[in-house]
Amino acid sequence: MAAISLSCTVLPFTKLNLSAYKSHPFGTSKLTVSTSTVAAKVLHSKTTDSLPSIITELEKERAHSKEEDDQNERETNTTTHENERRLSDIWRELHGQDDWVGLLDPMDPLLRSELIRYGEMAQACYDAFDFDPFSKYCGSCRFTRHAFFESLGMAQNGYHVSRYLFATSNINLPNFFKKSRWPKVWSKNANWIGYVAVSDDDTSARLGRRDISIAWRGTVTRLEWIVDLMDFLKPVSANRIPCPDQTVKVESGFLDLYTDKDATCRFCQFSAREQILTEIKRLVEKYSDEELSITITGHSLGSALAILSAYDITETGLNVMSDGRVVPVSVLSYSGPRVGNVRFKERLESLGVKVLRVVNVHDVVPKSPGLFFNEHVAPRLMKLAEGLPWSYSHVGVQLELDHKNSPFLKPTNDPGCAHNLEAHLHLLDGYHGKGHRFVLASGRDPALVNKASDFLKDHYLVPPYWRQDHNKGMVRCKDGRWIQAERPKLDDHHPEDIHHHLKQLGLASDH
Known part of the structure; x- marks a missing residue:
C-alpha cells in the first residue's frame, strides 16, 4: 500500500512535472515523472486491477528510468571530459582550420557552445x-x-x-x-x-x-x-x-x-x-x-x-x-x-x-x-x-x-517557425550527432523559442511572441x-x- 500512497501524493503535480523544466530531454531524474505516470494509470484502471500488477508496473517504470539516467550520466561525464579542453588551445579548429572535420558528428561540445x-x-x-x-x-x-x-x-x-x-x-x-x-x-x-x-x-x-x-x-x-x-x-x-x-x-x-x-x-x-x-x-x-x-x-x-x-x-x-x-x-x-x-x-x-x-x-x-x-x-x-x-x-x-527531432517543438506548416533563429539555437543545444537522442546540453531555456514565434508545444504554457x-x-x-x-x-x-x-x-x- 505504500506504493499506492506515494503515487496519489504526487498525482496533483503531474502537469507541473511535465513542464519544460522537468521534461525528459533535459536529462533530469525521471522518478517523479515515472511515479506520476503510474499514478495516472492507477486512477484510470479498473477496480479489479490487483496490487501485484500495479507494483510490477511501477518497477518497470523505475527500471526504465534508471537506464535513461545511467545513459544521461555517461553523456554528462563525456561532456565534462570534453570541456576540460581549453578553448584557447583549439580555437583555430573550432573556427574551421580543418573544415570542421570530426567536430560535427558527433557534435563537439565546445563547437556547440561557440555556435550558440x-x-x-x-x-x-x-x-x-x-x-x-x-x-x-x-x-x-x-x-x-x-x-x-x-x-x-x-x-x-x-x-x-x-x-x-x-x-x-x-x-x-x-x-x-x-x-x-x-x-x-x-x-x-x-x-x-x-x-x-x-x-x-x-x-x-x-x-x-x-x-x-x-x-x-x-x-x-x-x-x-x-x-x-x-x-x-x-x-x-x-x-x-x-x-x-x-x-x-x-x-x-x-x-x-x-x-x-x-x-x-x-x-x-x-x-x-x-x-x-x-x-x-x-x-x-x-x-x-x-x-x-x-x-x-x-x-x-x-x-x-x-x-x-x-x-x-x-x-x-x-x-x-x-x-x-x-x-x-x-x-x-x-x-x-x-x-x-x-x-x-x-x-x-x-x-x-x-x-x-x-x-x-x-x-x-x-x-x-x-x-x-x-x-x-x-x-x-x-x-x-x-x-x-x-x-x-x-x-x-x-x-x-531537424526541428522534428526536438520534443519541445510542435508540428507546424508555418515556414517562419522553421526559419526562426532562436529555434536554430535550441536545436543546436540538443544536437549531439546524426541518430543521437535530442538532449539539451546546456539547459538553454526552451522558452526563448517563442520569443518571436509560436513554435513550442502548448502544454509548456509559454505564450507565443512574448518578447x-x-x-x-x-x-x-x-x-x-x-x-x-x-x-x-x-x-x-x-x-x-x-x-x-x-x-x-x-x-x-x-x-
Whole structure:
C-alpha cells in the first residue's frame, strides 16, 4: 500500500512535472515523472486491477528510468571530459582550420557552445532593432552602442561594440527595411543593420586571441524578403569590389545592399561596405601586436551579408597584417540563402575564408535562390549552366538540423517557425550527432523559442511572441499624458574617421 500512497501524493503535480523544466530531454531524474505516470494509470484502471500488477508496473517504470539516467550520466561525464579542453588551445579548429572535420558528428561540445554564442550575437540584432512603424525611431537600434550588450542582458559575453552599421533603403530589397509613420524621424533613408564588436581583455585571454566579430541583421518581416530577390547574378566587380575574375558573381540585391549609399544621409553617406572595411582596418592596426581572428555571423539575409563581407575583407587583403601574418576569417551562418555562383564559391575558398552554415532541413531559405541550378545538380550540367544568371552554389560546410527531432517543438506548416533563429539555437543545444537522442546540453531555456514565434508545444504554457517592449516604449510624462520616450541621438558614427581610412584604402575617390 505504500506504493499506492506515494503515487496519489504526487498525482496533483503531474502537469507541473511535465513542464519544460522537468521534461525528459533535459536529462533530469525521471522518478517523479515515472511515479506520476503510474499514478495516472492507477486512477484510470479498473477496480479489479490487483496490487501485484500495479507494483510490477511501477518497477518497470523505475527500471526504465534508471537506464535513461545511467545513459544521461555517461553523456554528462563525456561532456565534462570534453570541456576540460581549453578553448584557447583549439580555437583555430573550432573556427574551421580543418573544415570542421570530426567536430560535427558527433557534435563537439565546445563547437556547440561557440555556435550558440555567436548565434546569440546575431540574435541580438533582432532584439535591439526597433521595427515598430508607430515609433519615430523605427529602423534604428534601441540602444546606444556603449550600452548595447548590457541593455540586452548580455554583459557577460565579454565584447564591446566598436561601431554600428547602417544601410540605405534605396535598393531593390524593400522588405529588408522598416520605416516609421511619423513625419519627423531619426532618418528617412537609413536602417541599422548590425555592429562590429571586439572581445575585451579577459575574454580574449579565455578565447586565446582578440576576436573581432561582425554581426549582421536579417529581415524582421518573416519571409517576405524572398520575393524581393531578383535572382539575378551580377559580377562583384560591377559594384567596385576588386576581383581579378569577372565571372565571380553574386545575387544583385545582396550586392546592392552591401555597396549602395546616400550622400544626403548622415548614416548612409558611406556604404555598409565602406563602414566595414574601414573599421576592420582600424581594429587590425590597433591590435597589431596581438593574435587576432575575424568572426562574422548573421541569420537569414544577414547570413548573405556575412559571407559577402568576409569575401570582401579577404579579397581586399585587410586580414593580412604588416608583418605578413594572416588573420583567419570565418563565417558562422544561420539559415542563410545561396549568395553567388560556383566561381564565387571557388574564389572564396581560395582566399581561405571558412564558412559553417547551420540550417534546418525544413527551412525554405537555404534552398534559394537557385532552385533549379545549384550545387546538387550533376557537375557536367552545372558546368553548362555556369554562365546563366540564375545558377547558384552554396559555400562552405553545412550542419543540418531537424526541428522534428526536438520534443519541445510542435508540428507546424508555418515556414517562419522553421526559419526562426532562436529555434536554430535550441536545436543546436540538443544536437549531439546524426541518430543521437535530442538532449539539451546546456539547459538553454526552451522558452526563448517563442520569443518571436509560436513554435513550442502548448502544454509548456509559454505564450507565443512574448518578447515585447515595455508599454511599447510609451512613458507617462509629468502632465499625465502618455508619450514616446526620447532616445539619445546616434552621434557617434564618425564619418571623418571613415574618410581617413578610406583614403588609406584608396577608396576615397568616390567622395
